[in-house]
Amino acid sequence: MRTSLSITAICSLFYSTLATITPPSQDAFYDEPNNISDYTAGQVIRSRSVSPELVSLLSLPVKVSVKTVYQYLFRTTDSLGDAVASAVTLIEPFNSDPSKLLGYQAFYDSANVDCSPSYTLRADYENLGFSVSGLNVSEDIPFIAAALNLGWWVYTTDYEGLKAEFTVGLQSGHAVLDSTRAVLSAGPDHGLSKNPVYALWGYSGGSLASTWAAELQPSYAPDLNFAGVAVGGTTPNISSVLRTINEGSNAGLAFSGIVGQSRAFPNLTDWLNENLIPSKSDEFYSIARGCLSQASSNGKNQDLYSYAKDGEASFSGGVPESIFTWSGQLGLHGTPTAPLFVYKAVGDEISPVADTDTIVKKYCGEGARIEYHRDLVGNHESEALSGSASALAWLADRLNGEDVSSGCSTEDVLLSSLSVETIALLGEELFSVIESALGGML
Numbered sequence: 152m153r154t155s156l157s158i159t160a161i162c163s164l165f166y167s168t169l170a171t172i173t174p175p176s177q178d179a180f181y182d183e184p185n186n187i188s189d190y191t192a193g194q195v196i197r198s199r200s201v202s203p204e205l206v207s208l209l210s211l212p213v214k215v216s217v218k219t220v221y222q223y224l225f226r227t228t229d230s231l232g233d234a235v236a237s238a239v240t241l242i243e244p245f246n247s248d249p250s251k252l253l254g255y256q257a258f259y260d261s262a263n264v265d266c267s268p269s270y271t272l273r274a275d276y277e278n279l280g281f282s283v284s285g286l287n288v289s290e291d292i293p294f295i296a297a298a299l300n301l302g303w304w305v306y307t308t309d310y311e312g313l314k315a316e317f318t319v320g321l322q323s324g325h326a327v328l329d330s331t332r333a334v335l336s337a338g339p340d341h342g343l344s345k346n347p348v349y350a351l352w353g354y355s356g357g358s359l360a361s362t363w364a365a366e367l368q369p370s371y372a373p374d375l376n377f378a379g380v381a382v383g384g385t386t387p388n389i390s391s392v393l394r395t396i397n398e399g400s401n402a403g404l405a406f407s408g409i410v411g412q413s414r415a416f417p418n419l420t421d422w423l424n425e426n427l428i429p430s431k432s433d434e435f436y437s438i439a440r441g442c443l444s445q446a447s448s449n450g451k452n453q454d455l456y457s458y459a460k461d462g463e464a465s466f467s468g469g470v471p472e473s474i475f476t477w478s479g480q481l482g483l484h485g486t487p488t489a490p491l492f493v494y495k496a497v498g499d500e501i502s503p504v505a506d507t508d509t510i511v512k513k514y515c516g517e518g519a520r521i522e523y524h525r526d527l528v529g530n531h532e533s534e535a536l537s538g539s540a541s542a543l544a545w546l547a548d549r550l551n552g553e554d555v556s557s558g559c560s561t562e563d564v565l566l567s568s569l570s571v572e573t574i575a576l577l578g579e580e581l582f583s584v585i586e587s588a589l590g591g592m593l
């Protein structure tokens with residue numbers, strides 16, 4: 152039977168756990184050992200079991216089945232090729248099927264390590280803005296809950312690493328791949344199958360990490376064999392995203408993204424020191440400090456270019472362009488061999504659909520297997536929900552061992568063709584969130 156916690160129980164859990172949870176910036180669990188380079192990629196450095204209280208961040212009376220939660224600090228590789236540590240959280244549901252494992256990449260979209268999912272999934276972090284206004288539910292929890300309710304073990308990676316390198320493709324991809332190795336080697340001690348079928352899922356910032364992982368896997372982690380990778384709200388070209396969101400409601404993400412990249416590339420930090428207008432530099436960095444929704448609201452309608460001495464021209468060419476290309480452009484580091492399911496709203500206002508059309512075409516030309524759904528209805532926000540049903544159905548087929556056909560197919564869909572069967576798959580949590588958010592559109 153699945154457990155369901157009443158609102159009262161949730162509130163008391165919330166108040167009893169909040170005080171005891173230390174944020175990553177102050178928690179010794181996250182300390183990187185001095186001999187980090189003695190560890191192999193994906194090797195576990197330390198582990199702990201934490202209380203199975205994912206629900207402590209929900210104020211909705213929903214069911215989330217969680218039996219145990221383990222966390223691992225593991226070794227991975229940063230964008231310059233150096234050994235670094237990162238954390239991953241492994242969640243075991245009740246009535247689990249230990250042969251099925253999903254890597255869910257959260258869209259935490261932040262240049263602040265205290266917004267990492269290993270922490271925000273455990274604590275209510277309202278002040279840092281990890282909640283949907285009016286709902287007070289972590290934006291990722293419904294998707295994780297849907298997978299857990301299907302009996303899948305779920306791991307979610309702090310793929311931005313200990314320096315919160317938001318939008319940094321190489322770091323993010325490596326961390327997802329190494330966390331998979333860590334979970335595959337350590338999970339069986341806790342009941343995960345020794346040879347589970349495993350797949351990846353991510354939307355928006357989570358799709359960035361998942362797609363980079365898929366692209367880097369053949370070269371960086373040929374030992375891994377993902378049954379599938381489902382990515383939605385894809386952001387294949389960071390330069391293009393920056394231009395698209397500037398001065399709009401999501402402009403704050405541009406600030407966090409640039410600061411994230413500067414953590415990975417010292418020449419970009421130097422460049423910012425030289426090129427930001429000194430009197431505006433503090434404001435630039437303070438916009439970048441929040442978690443997802445806070446960064447967005449702080450930076451709402453801001454003009455990124457007005458912070459640089461030479462305005463928009465500052466960002467073309469030289470250091471920023473070299474980094475945004477190398478570390479923010481998909482398609483330059485390999486071709487995914489794992490099958491992909493890609494879902495994207497044609498009206499996406501954060502990353503133009505043309506960029507996704509381009510990368511799908513490039514990957515397909517290089518032999519990838521991709522099922523691509525272009526949703527003719529909605530935008531970046533609505534697609535996260537409406538596309539989730541098809542993504543989950545596709546992932547369920549992969550975890551059930553069904554093969555994909557070879558080659559690529561592209562389909563224009565309406566509201567990602569939410570059907571009765573796929574809605575049933577969602578479970579109560581995700582369905583209730585979809586219903587309240589998209590009710591009028593359905």
Ligand SMILES: *[C@@H]1O[C@H](CO)[C@@H](O)[C@H](O)[C@H]1NC(C)=O
Nearest residue numbers: 184185186187188189190191
């Ligand atoms: C790293 O150093 C610690 C503390 O000295 C030691 O316990 C550990 O075995 C070392 N790890 C590796 C991989 O050498």
Ligand SMILES: *[C@@H]1O[C@H](CO)[C@@H](O)[C@H](O)[C@H]1NC(C)=O
Nearest residue numbers: 210211277282284285286287
């Ligand atoms: C969400 O949190 C705010 C601030 O604490 C509160 O006023 C509001 O009632 C909450 N909403 C729900 C649906 O619980």
Ligand SMILES: *[C@@H]1O[C@H](CO)[C@@H](O)[C@H](O)[C@H]1NC(C)=O
Nearest residue numbers: 388389390391394480506509
């Ligand atoms: C990525 O976006 C930038 C800015 O819009 C553009 O100049 C570049 O050509 C794009 N790259 C690809 C591969 O489409």
Ligand SMILES: *[C@@H]1O[C@H](CO)[C@@H](O)[C@H](O)[C@H]1NC(C)=O
Nearest residue numbers: 416418419469470473474477
């Ligand atoms: C900035 O540093 C990165 C990583 O070392 C390098 O790939 C890039 O070419 C550098 N950019 C410039 C303009 O030198």
